[in-house]
Amino acid sequence: KAGVTQTPRYLIKTRGQQVTLSCSPISGHRSVSWYQQTPGQGLQFLFEYFSETQRNKGNFPGRFSGRQFSNSRSEMNVSTLELGDSALYLCASSFLDRAEGYTFGSGTRLTVV
Amino acid sequence: GESVGLHLPTLSVQEGDNSIINCAYSNSASDYFIWYKQESGKGPQFIIDIRSNMDKRQGQRVTVLLNKTVKHLSLQIAATQPGDSAVYFCAENSKTSYDKVIFGPGTSLSVIP
Numbered sequence: 001k002a003g004v005t006q007t008p009r010y011l012i013k014t015r016g017q018q019v020t021l022s023c024s025p026i027s028g029h030r031s032v033s034w035y036q037q038t039p040g041q042g043l044q045f046l047f048e049y050f051s052e053t054q055r056n057k058g059n060f061p062g063r064f065s066g067r068q069f070s071n072s073r074s075e076m077n078v079s080t081l082e083l084g085d086s087a088l089y090l091c092a093s094s095f096l097d098r099a100e101g102y103t104f105g106s107g108t109r110l111t112v113v
Numbered sequence: 114g115e116s117v118g119l120h121l122p123t124l125s126v127q128e129g130d131n132s133i134i135n136c137a138y139s140n141s142a143s144d145y146f147i148w149y150k151q152e153s154g155k156g157p158q159f160i161i162d163i164r165s166n167m168d169k170r171q172g173q174r175v176t177v178l179l180n181k182t183v184k185h186l187s188l189q190i191a192a193t194q195p196g197d198s199a200v201y202f203c204a205e206n207s208k209t210s211y212d213k214v215i216f217g218p219g220t221s222l223s224v225i226p
Contacts, residue, residue: 004156033214042202042218043157056213090156092214102147102214104156 002027004093004105012111018079021108025072025093029103032074034066037088037107046089049074081112125223132190134220136203139184143205148177148188151200151219160188160201190222198224 005024013019025032034046045058049068066076072093078085090107094100126132138146144165149157163170163177163186170177176189186203203217 035216043216045213045215048213058213092156100145100162102159104149104158106154106156 004091004103006091006105006108008108010109012113013081015081015083015112017081019081019110020075020077021089023074023091023105026103029093029095030072031094032068033092034076035090037090083112086110086112123221125225126193127225128193128195130193132193132222134188134201136186136217137184138205140205140207142207142209144208145206146179146186147204149202157202193224195224195226198222
């Protein structure tokens with residue numbers, strides 16, 4: 001059974017650019033959540049999607065957006081990148097609409113220079 | 114706002130000793146708690162979970178204790194091994210915000226051979 005797949009694994013972008021990250025959940029999982037992880041900050045919730053609908057959003061600026069497709073794959077986009085956006089971006093998927101069975105991908109390491 | 118916090122950011126233990134990692138939460142509506150282990154370069158990995166109708170749950174070498182009176186959660190690792198060295202996160206989920214999981218800042222466990 002394939003796990004949660006995030007692409008790309010590593011990314012280097014310049015300030016002001018935009019970036020799109022992809023997350024393919026475990027087959028059959030309909031909920032996808034995104035987190036930002038920075039050194040010393042733990043995991044900060046970005047947003048959660050269930051059946052193509054964003055159900056919850058964390059305290060991030062509007063530059064951070066996401067979407068989910070009918071096959072449950074999800075993308076997140078960050079526009080006008082800032083140095084502070086450098087982080088590990090993690091997605092997690094689950095079958096139910098709650099945290100049971102939450103499975104994380106290995107993340108995308110974004111570096112903004 | 115609601116948060117889950119850890120008492121100790123770092124913990125060093127001798128190989129073979131037992132480890133205890135503590136966590137405090139503030140949302141009395143939380144009814145599901147999870148412990149995750151994150152190794153370098155990887156996403157968080159599920160260790161064990163517990164529901165609010167339980168006080169204790171055991172897994173393989175790990176035990177989670179939940180004290181709802183003082184809103185405290187702990188993870189006990191028996192006979193700690195070098196492979197247990199990682200960052201450990203507690204997380205909470207509630208029925209009132211079932212689509213959002215709140216993570217603590219993490220505790221770094223270092224096992225001394």
